[in-house]
Amino acid sequence: MNTGRWVAGVFAVSPLGFLLANGPQPPKVQYATDVAPIFKAHCASCHAGKDAAAKLDLSVAANAIKGGISGKTVVPGKPEESLLIVRITGGGGKPQMPMGFQPLTKAQIDTIRTWIEQGANIAGADTVRHWAYIRPVRPSIPVVRQAKWIRNPIDAFVLAKLEASGLKPSPEASKETLIRRVSLDLTGLPPSPKEIDAFLADKRPDAYERLVDRLLASPHYGERQARPWLDLARYADSDGYEKDLNRTAWKYRDWVIDAFNRNEPYDKFTIDQLAGDLLPFKGYDQLVATGFNRNTMMNLEGGVDQAEAHFNVILDRVNTTSTVWLGSTIQCSRCHNHKYDPFTQKDYYKLAAYFSNSVILPRGSASVSEEKWFESEIPIPSGRQVAERIRLESEQKSIADQIAQIWESQTTDYEAWEASAGHMPAWTSLTPTLAKTESGAAATVQPDRSVLISGNNPAQDTYTVQGRLDLHAATAIRLEALPDPSLPNKGPGRASNFVLTGLSLKIGGKEVPLKDAVADFTQEGFDPTAPLRHDASSGWAIYPGNGKPHFLVVGFASPISNDGDQDVEVTLEHLSKYANHLLGRFRLSFTTDSQPLRAVLPANVQALISKHDRTPQDEATLKSAYESMSPAFQATRDRLKDVRKKLDELQNAIPTALIMRDKPAHGPLTANVHVRGEFLNTAEQVTAGTPAVFGPPDPQLPSNRLGLAEWIASKSNPLTARVQVNRIWEQYFGRGIVETSEDFGTQGARPSNQALLDWLATEFIARNWDMKAIHRLVVTSATYRQTSSATPELMKRDPQNILMARGPRFRMEAEMIRDTELAAAGLLNLKIGGPSVYPSQPNGVWDTPYNDEQWMTSKGHEGLRRGLYTFWKRSSPYPSFMAFDATSREECTVRRIRTNTPLQALALLNDQALFVAARALGKKMIDAGPSEDKRLTYGFRACTGRHPSPKEEARLEQLVAKLESRYAADPKDAKKIAPTPAEAAYTLAANVLLNLDETITKG
């Protein structure tokens, strides 16, 4: 390294990523910029904060001077007498500091020594504002020697650093490499062989730029950009925590894709998501966008304190917002003032106040802690669905008109019905001679002829009751479910509620065909006729009508005549998935009435029949009861039922979106500070506001969430643009200019090239937050277009490629791997948007307590959608994605860590969801031509985008030959894979190609 240069950028980056300051005759050494970073990088892990080792706190200048238990650290002007120098140089007969680490470099020690020599001045050290909180100033474009390499200003900034380090950029990557790299980067999809050929054939000087423009215009661009954004937005298809119920949230995901494709400016993109609901209403889109805030987890576990659950939701919004837009770890101030960055606990709760005004509605019963609070959810119909609804509603209207017409001929019949309706069927109770249960639970006949069940309480049970029928004829059977003090909450079920899933009846040993059934009350979602069909997936249940008597009347297909006493046997089945939902006490009766189902005239109708002075409302109620029973209305009733069913289906098919909606605010929004961040421990109240370190916001801004959003998205915010361009950079180069892309604070990494970062940030703002423009700038730069192959010299000088003397090369992310594998095999379904899908995964992976939701493996083409559309179950994320470092989306993730593990190898080799790609690619290889050469080249290109070298091809030929002979020798194994041994061999060759490091690497 050239130690004679003392350039404006004081910091050069060593291969280890540490910051070194050096120089033979340095100007005055500044504590804040020269010394403190050394302490921070090498000493702070032990000597910082309250718990500092030896009570020496080097994180605060004053404490650094003061020293710890060993006394004063420095003697100003006398470095050799200063304990600090003694210890870092290994003097004093004690271990050299930093203990257990490599010593500080000579340059670092010299910097500290010079600082002490110059008086160990710390004036202003702790008040120097951290770079990230100062608005970026547009840097001038550096002058470089190798100017002809430069394609746009990015390159000038990169090259200036390279030249300062004595490095040269690498040559441009091959066209084959470039099209694959840029296609994956901009659309997340590998180029097809056809696209590669077209690009290779395009000899125009701007062929690459044209390619970039085509890719930027592709609808798959939005999908690619959405992927990392959905990690930031912690988007998932379930609530998280114990219940982890599914939620409908995909409209938000589609909004993100669409917003990227429309190239919505980043400021609007920000405001829409944070506060679209508070903007003047222009369309549903702006509400869907606010789903960003609603992607928080929600704890719906039984005994949860709902206020506390909502408190956690609000805090997650604060944390996520500050991480995503401000690159700041404001969440540290939940419990106390930030230890390192200038955020106070008050700042934190002032931000929380912005989010504290949601409309929240309770749902569910409070009696058993099942009451839950929900924020707003709205239907978002498509144009087609709106049209369909209008059509069905008008059909409904025309049926209503027909009903009115039919009434004109019904006067007499209606009066007759009214006269007879008051007459109730007479019921004769069965006297049981035997009552038993399959489980062995006790069934005791009571004096009132009812049967009471007690004892053993199994999950499911079937009861049999025998008796004698004392009637000469019968048309229906009635089952009364009766409360009893011995039952939970008086029953009538053994779980208070019950689910009857089957009822059958034998008279005189012969099965009686049953026709219809009605009940006085049926739980929503259940069906009183289900027991006739022995439908265990439904049944007759009565919640929330438990604790009271209910009855079910089941009509016979035809009346039974009874020539004398006959044996009756009734079987009652409880085979529902709801355990212990068994009848607790019940009674059986029969009737000879010709219209037995009339028995279930609702109580209010019965009352009206005997009422004299009826109101028009009463008349209408009676008439509608008549309509629901009279044969004259049968046809219109059926049609109406059909239309209503279709309307219901339509309603269910209309997707919903989780949105933000605020209550009307009276006065400023407030929140309480919570001591140590504890929910129950509240302190002073604060009003909504932005963190003090940024100064007061524009007074014109509203004091609600919209004001917060506009403050974040304003051109004067020092962080918003930097944080986003840094993430864009990270997407392409695998590392941000600020490596800690989630933390721009004092504990984060310093930018490796701040001038470049600030130039990009100011450019972003100057171009009115045009995201595609920044993407275009990066991918058309010479920096991006370099080959990623390293030389031993480069590996030595800059192994992590911080200086960008070569192109980026790193493993793809989980979803991109899946897409690439399926695309290489020609299987990928490129449909954009819609509900999340369930690609195949091993059985038994999705196993949630309490609910019986299943992984409904998507059929055919739908199971081959892009990874982005995979159903994201927080408690059970898609396993092969998790192997490749996807996250559970429980909280905001800025950077996915990239690991390299054997579980990845196993997933890529053996996961059935990916082995289908090997099968399909193997087939395609065979179809590519008769020669081995053509076949292998096809497969190799499909996976890597380039032609194989002769050496590579030879190795593959050798493999295929070996596999062919093995499978020819064992055709039984071959058959399990493909119809012929040759095809089986190519399937396995494809399996190898799909597992190549190069296939899953963007290089």
Next chain:
Amino acid sequence: MPDNLEREILKQITRRTFFKQVGYGMGGLALSSMLLESGLGARFQAQKRTDPLAPKPPHFRPKAKNIIYLFMAGAPSQLDMFDPKPMLVKYDRQECPAELLKGERFAFIKGTPKLLGSPFKFEQVGKAGHWVSELLPHFKEIADDVAVIHSLSTTQFNHAPAQLFMNTGFQIPGRPSMGSWLSYGLGSENKDLPGFVVLISGDSNPDGGKSCWSSGFLPTTYQGVEFRSQGDPVLFVSNPDGVPREIRRDTLDALHDLNDMELHNTLDPEVETRIAQYELSYRMQSSVPELMDISKESAATHDMYGTEPGKKSFANNCLLARRLVERGVRFVQLYHRGWDTHGADQASDIKHGLVKRCEETDKAAAALIKDLKQRGLLDETIVVWGGEFGRTPMNEGRGGSPFPGRDHHPHAFTMWAAGGGIKPGISFGETDELGYTVAKDAMDVHDLHATMLHLMGLDHLRLTYAFQGRNYRLTDVYGNVVPQLMS
């Protein structure tokens, strides 16, 4: 300071570019000399770091090498198993004293609850005279090896948050679990198996879901790997149908050679790591099925545990746990779910549901301790037993339910631990006359974590990981080692 080194190493590893220095010694790159020069590289080499899971030195001399954690998800009723309260029996079904209920939040109890005496007989066992109820007839066999802790408390009173708290030290998903911290801090002794294995029995996954063994913000290398009792024990470990082992070998040989060509073209050390990982995956394909096959265990062993090969049971998992620690797996966690005895119905009351859970676990847990002991493994293996919180001294009576049951109780509950430096045959901590609060030697979840880490040779204050601007620990900002529990 080692934690800082670890962090630096990890940064390099996960940053992929420095992998050569932690590589597998294949190929020959100029890189290694550079790394040796760098000093840091020399340290790596000196410590024989071969991958992020390679064994790493602890902070100080450990008492234990492994942990088997028997997690009783749903929360067992300490008052019916380990902590008898004659006062509760005396005042059975009488209203709970009002002062206990002031400011109290319950998960499900409404109104003024009634006290509930345990219907079970208790006896004192072992030299320490541990109280244990008739529900656990096998406990006396291990009483002299076990430290029973009566004085635990937690801050969480619902299952998912409490299970997360017990596993990660924080009640919201997203933090690394104890097993992940240990893998991160100590690496793994076995190269062919993950360092942190999870085994599940009972109805389904625990309420906290896979977050209970998540690596949180640590690299996914450190997350718990669930060994399943049905299907592939480790996901994707079996070759597709029609791919016998020799064909897999052929394909891996070709893959090796092709990746090696790429390595020479790009000099990307990550390629070299990938080559090594494919070899490891091949070894796992035989080591995992061998591990899971308990059929060759002796009849006496099967008898002792109550195991039946091929069954999904807590007993089988206990035996597998022993086989795992025998093979150097650092942290084995068993989940047995179904302890949530509210008494809303018969199946979940303490006279039926609780009895059943005890029958499913008592014998096998005792067998595990005895078996580890006879094999000389108990000295280096901590076995911990417990749930996420305790259960109330009061009857819950949800919706007027006639079945005796107890609600969630965070203020006082019992766990036990044995082996690996835990003081054997002691009783620690006491609760008040009603079992409502801790009366003596209070210990919280962070203390438990600090103590377990300590026995494993790790200082909970120094086992840190920098994430989003701060150093995180398993013990958050709390935790004290409990010396009385250690021999």
